[in-house]
Amino acid sequence: METNAEQLIEQVKDAASHVKPLRIVAGNSKAFYGNNTQGEPLNISGYRGIISYEPTELYITARAGTPLIEVEQALAGSGQMLAFDPPRHTEATTIGGVVACGLSGPRRPYAGAARDFILGITCINGRGQLLRFGGQVMKNVAGYDLSRLLTGSFGTLGVILDITLKVLPVARHELTCTQNMSLQQVRQCLATIATQPYPVSAAAFDGEKLYIRLSGKRELLDETVRTLKMDVDADANAWWQKLRDHRLPLFETAAHCWRLSLPVTAQPQFNDEGFILDWGGAQYWLASNRAGADIFQQAAELGGSATLFKTSEQNQDRFQPLPDTLLRLHRGLKDAFDPQRILNPGRMYATL
Amino acid sequence: MNFDGLRGLVPDSALLLDEETRRVYECDGLSAHRTIPGCVVMPETIEQVQAVCRYCFEHNIPVVARGAGTGLSGGAMPHEQGVLLSLAKFDRILDIDTEARLARVQPGVRNLAISDAAAPYGLYYAPDPSSQIACTIGGNVAENSGGVHCLKYGLTVHNILQLKLVTIEGELVTIGSHALDAPGYDLLALMTGSEGMLGILVEVSVKLLVKPAFSRVILAAFDDVEKAGNSVAGIIAAGLIPAGLEMMDKAGIRAVEDFVHAGYPVDAEAILLCEIDGTEQQVTNELDEVATLLRQFGATDVRVAKDAAESNLFWAGRKAAFPAVGRISPDYYCMDGTIPRKHLAQVLSGIGSLSGQYALPVVNVFHAGDGNLHPLILYDVAKPGELERAEKFGSEILQLCIRMGGTITGEHGVGIEKINEMCIQFSEDELQQFHAVKSVFDEKSLLNPGKAVPTLNRCAEFGAMHAHRGEEKFPELERY
Numbered sequence: 001m002e003t004n005a006e007q008l009i010e011q012v013k014d015a016a017s018h019v020k021p022l023r024i025v026a027g028n029s030k031a032f033y034g035n036n037t038q039g040e041p042l043n044i045s046g047y048r049g050i051i052s053y054e055p056t057e058l059y060i061t062a063r064a065g066t067p068l069i070e071v072e073q074a075l076a077g078s079g080q081m082l083a084f085d086p087p088r089h090t091e092a093t094t095i096g097g098v099v100a101c102g103l104s105g106p107r108r109p110y111a112g113a114a115r116d117f118i119l120g121i122t123c124i125n126g127r128g129q130l131l132r133f134g135g136q137v138m139k140n141v142a143g144y145d146l147s148r149l150l151t152g153s154f155g156t157l158g159v160i161l162d163i164t165l166k167v168l169p170v171a172r173h174e175l176t177c178t179q180n181m182s183l184q185q186v187r188q189c190l191a192t193i194a195t196q197p198y199p200v201s202a203a204a205f206d207g208e209k210l211y212i213r214l215s216g217k218r219e220l221l222d223e224t225v226r227t228l229k230m231d232v233d234a235d236a237n238a239w240w241q242k243l244r245d246h247r248l249p250l251f252e253t254a255a256h257c258w259r260l261s262l263p264v265t266a267q268p269q270f271n272d273e274g275f276i277l278d279w280g281g282a283q284y285w286l287a288s289n290r291a292g293a294d295i296f297q298q299a300a301e302l303g304g305s306a307t308l309f310k311t312s313e314q315n316q317d318r319f320q321p322l323p324d325t326l327l328r329l330h331r332g333l334k335d336a337f338d339p340q341r342i343l344n345p346g347r348m349y350a351t352l
Numbered sequence: 353m354n355f356d357g358l359r360g361l362v363p364d365s366a367l368l369l370d371e372e373t374r375r376v377y378e379c380d381g382l383s384a385h386r387t388i389p390g391c392v393v394m395p396e397t398i399e400q401v402q403a404v405c406r407y408c409f410e411h412n413i414p415v416v417a418r419g420a421g422t423g424l425s426g427g428a429m430p431h432e433q434g435v436l437l438s439l440a441k442f443d444r445i446l447d448i449d450t451e452a453r454l455a456r457v458q459p460g461v462r463n464l465a466i467s468d469a470a471a472p473y474g475l476y477y478a479p480d481p482s483s484q485i486a487c488t489i490g491g492n493v494a495e496n497s498g499g500v501h502c503l504k505y506g507l508t509v510h511n512i513l514q515l516k517l518v519t520i521e522g523e524l525v526t527i528g529s530h531a532l533d534a535p536g537y538d539l540l541a542l543m544t545g546s547e548g549m550l551g552i553l554v555e556v557s558v559k560l561l562v563k564p565a566f567s568r569v570i571l572a573a574f575d576d577v578e579k580a581g582n583s584v585a586g587i588i589a590a591g592l593i594p595a596g597l598e599m600m601d602k603a604g605i606r607a608v609e610d611f612v613h614a615g616y617p618v619d620a621e622a623i624l625l626c627e628i629d630g631t632e633q634q635v636t637n638e639l640d641e642v643a644t645l646l647r648q649f650g651a652t653d654v655r656v657a658k659d660a661a662e663s664n665l666f667w668a669g670r671k672a673a674f675p676a677v678g679r680i681s682p683d684y685y686c687m688d689g690t691i692p693r694k695h696l697a698q699v700l701s702g703i704g705s706l707s708g709q710y711a712l713p714v715v716n717v718f719h720a721g722d723g724n725l726h727p728l729i730l731y732d733v734a735k736p737g738e739l740e741r742a743e744k745f746g747s748e749i750l751q752l753c754i755r756m757g758g759t760i761t762g763e764h765g766v767g768i769e770k771i772n773e774m775c776i777q778f779s780e781d782e783l784q785q786f787h788a789v790k791s792v793f794d795e796k797s798l799l800n801p802g803k804a805v806p807t808l809n810r811c812a813e814f815g816a817m818h819a820h821r822g823e824e825k826f827p828e829l830e831r832y
Contacts, residue, residue: 056586056588056589056693056694057585057692057694057723102533109532113533115538115541129781129785131779131781131782132779132782133782135758137691137692138502138722138723138724139502139507139722139762140690140761141495141545141762141763142759142760142761142770143777143804143805144545144549144550144786144789144790145496145541145545145546146786146789148538149539149541152538153537169588169593170591194453194562195562196562197562197564197565197630216634217634219633219634219637220633223633261532262531263452263530263531264451264452264453265452266531279532282532303529303530304529304530304531305529305533319535325523325525329539329792329793330536332793333537335792336785337788348536349536
C-alpha cells in the first residue's frame with residue numbers, strides 16, 4: 001500500500017504529542033542490527049519509488065522505502081551503480097535502511113562510504129517537521145551538513161524520506177586475483193599494494209586466501225595481474241557478493257559476529273577466533289565469544305572501534321561506548337532533532 | 353569590551369590590542385565587508401586555545417577563528433567586540449604516516465604544504481582550492497573546500513579522517529578516527545563546512561593518496577555554450593570520470609589569453625579543459641576517447657597537450673582566470689552557485705540578461721564536472737553605487753541557481769555574504785533546525801556570531817522584499 005509524506009508526518013506529530021515512541025521500519029532486513037527499541041511501528045515501506053534519476057548529472061533521488069534492488073536495477077540500465085557496495089540482506093532491503101544504518105561494502109576504502117555519496121536528504125524530525133537538507137548537486141555547502149549527519153544515525157534523529165545519492169559508472173571490466181597466504185603475508189602484500197596506483201576496488205582475506213579485485217580498462221587489469229603475480233579467479237564474483245551481503249559462513253554461523261573498524265596499520269591478534277579481513281585491512285569481521293567489554297577495549301587500544309554486528313544475545317550493548325564529552329554532544333543533537341525521544345529511542349545508544 | 357583578562361592566558365606577544373595591528377585583520381577575501389576586531393589573539397598551544405575559549409565563554413565574548421583569511425564569503429570577518437582567534441601559529445605538520453597514508457597537521461598548515469611534504473613519498477592531499485598556496489587546512493575544513501579535481505577525488509569532507517577541536521567551553525574533543533569510520537553520529541561531516549560556528553579546530557588528520565603516474569589535459573573550443581555543456585554530459589554518459597573538467601566563457605577566454613598567452617582560441621564562445629590521470633597507457637586511451645566525443649558533440653577545435661609542459665600551460669590559463677579578470681576591471685565580485693549541469697545554457701543566458709539589466713559585465717568560469725559556477729561580476733568600487741549594484745546582481749544570480757534546483761554556495765561558504773539568500777534556500781523550520789544544532793555546541797552563540805545561518809528576524813526583514821519558497825504546502829516533495 002502506498003504511503004505519502006503527509007501520512008507519515010501526521011503519525012510522527014501524533015506520537016510527539018502523546019510522547020509515544022516510534023519504531024521505524026521498512027524492509028525489516030536489519031532487525032538484527034543495533035539495540036532493541038520499543039515503540040509503535042512507523043512503516044516506511046509504502047513510501048517508495050524513484051523520484052528522479054539523471055545519469056549524466058550522476059545522481060538518483062529515491063523514496064526511503066524503495067527496495068535497494070530496484071534502485072540498483074535502474075542504475076544498471078545506464079551502466080551506473082551505488083559505488084559504496086551497500087549490502088543487500090534480503091530482497092526487501094530498502095535504500096532508506098541502508099542509509100539510516102550507514103552500511104558500506106568491500107569497495108568502501110577505494111570508492112567511499114554511504115555518507116560520501118549522500119547529496120541530500122528530506123526527513124521528518126521528532127517535532128513532525130518536514131526538512132530538506134543538501135540537494136541534487138555535487139557541491140553544496142549551504143547550511144550544516146545535516147544529510148550526512150542523518151546517514152548512519154539509525155533513525156534516531158529523523159525519519160528519512162527522500163534520499164539523493166551520487167552515482168558512478170560501473171567499471172568496464174572487473175577481475176579478481178587470489179593467492180593463499182598467511183595473515184602476516186597478507187598484511188605485507190596489502191601494504192605494498194596500497195603504495196602503488198593499481199586499480200584496486202576491493203581487497204579481502206578469508207583466513208586462507210587473499211582476494212584482490214581490480215576494476216577498470218582491460219589492458220590495465222591484465223598488466224596489474226602480471227605485476228602482482230597472482231592467479232585470476234574467474235568465480236570470485238560470487239564470493240564478493242556473499243561478503244558484501246554478509247552471507248559468508250562466518251556471518252551465518254557465528255553466535256556473535258563483530259565488526260572491527262581499525263586503522264589500516266593496526267595488527268590485531270585473534271588467537272583461534274575466526275575472522276575475515278576486509279577493506280584492504282581496515283575492517284575485520286570476527287566470530288568471538290569473548291566478553292563485549294574485552295573486544296571494545298581491544299578495538300579502542302588499536303585506535304578504532306567495534307560493533308557487535310549480529311548476536312543471539314538480547315541484552316548486550318552493540319556499539320562502542322563513547323567518551324563522555326562525545327556522548328554529551330550526541331545527547332544534545334538527539335534533543336535538537338527529537339526532544340521527546342520518540343524516534344527509535346535506544347536503537348543506537350541507550351540514552352539517544 | 354575589556355580584554356585585559358586574556359593577559360596571562362597567552363604570551364604577551366600573542367595578544368594584539370593596538371588599532372593598527374588589529375586593522376590588518378579587518379577582512380578576509382571578501383574585502384567589501386570590514387570590521388576591526390576587538391582584539392587579536394594568536395595562541396601557540398592547544399592549552400592556550402582552551403584557556404581563551406573558557407575565558408570568552410565565561411565573559412560572553414564572541415570568538416571568530418581565522419586561518420589565512422583567504423575565504424571569499426566573509427566567514428572570518430571579525431566581530432568588533434570580539435576576539436579574532438588567529439591559528440597562524442599552528443603551522444606544524446605533526447606526522448606523515450606513509451603506511452597509513454595520512455598526515456596529521458595543525459590547522460594553520462597551508463593546503464599545498466601538505467602535498468609538498470608528502471611528495472617525497474609519492475603521496476599527495478587531493479582537494480586543491482585555487483588558493484591552495486595560501487589557504488590553510490583549518491579553513492578548508494571550516495568551508496568544506498573543493499577545487500578543480502573534486503569530481504573524481506571529492507571535497508574536503510571526503511578526504512579527512514579525524515579532527516581535534518576545542519569547544520567554546522574549552523573542552524578538547526576528538527572526532528572521527530584513523531580508521532575509516534567512527535562510532536556514533538557522523539560529527540566529522542557535521543564539523544566540515546560548519547564555518548567556525550561549532551568549535552575551534554586545533555588538529556586535522558587528512559588522507560593522502562598515491563600520486564597518479566601520468567596525466568594530460570585536453571582543450572576543446574566550442575562556438576556555442578550549450579554544445580560545450582552537452583559534451584560534458586556526453587563524457588559522463590560514456591562512463592568516464594575525468595580528474596578535472598573546467599569550462600570558461602568567451603569573456604573569460606579573452607581576459608585570460610591577454611594575460612597568460614596560454615594559446616586559448618579567442619574566437620570561441622566557450623572552452624572546455626579536461627584532465628585525465630592514471631597510468632600512461634590508460635590516459636592515452638582515454639584521451640583518444642574524449643577527443644572523439646568532443647568532436648561528436650561539436651567542438652570546433654580539439655587539442656591534446658603533447659607533454660606535461662603543455663598540460664600545465666592549458667591549466668595556467670584556467671588558474672589565472674581570477675587575476676586575469678583583476679587586470680581588466682578595478683574590482684570583481686566572485687559568485688559560487690551550483691546548478692544541475694543540464695541548465696547551464698539557460699543559467700548563462702539568464703546571467704547575460706542580468707548583466708545587461710545591471711549594466712555590469714560578467715565573466716563566467718565553471719567547474720563543469722560538478723556544476724559549480726563562478727560568475728565574476730566586474731565593477732569599480734570607486735564609482736558610487738557600483739558595489740551595491742554588483743551585490744544585487746550577485747544575489748539575483750544566487751536566486752536563479754536556487755530556482756534551477758541548485759544551491760547558493762558550492763564551495764565558498766555562506767559566511768556573511770550569502771546570509772540573506774539562506775532565507776530563500778531554506779524554510780523557517782530548516783533554519784530553526786540549524787540553530788538547534790548550533791546551540792548544542794555553542795548555547796551562547798559566541799562562535800562566529802551572525803554568520804552562516806540567518807536569524808528568523810533577519811529573514812523576516814529580508815523576506816519583506818522576496819517571495820519565499822515555503823509558501824506552498826510541501827513544495828519540497830515535488831521540487832526535490
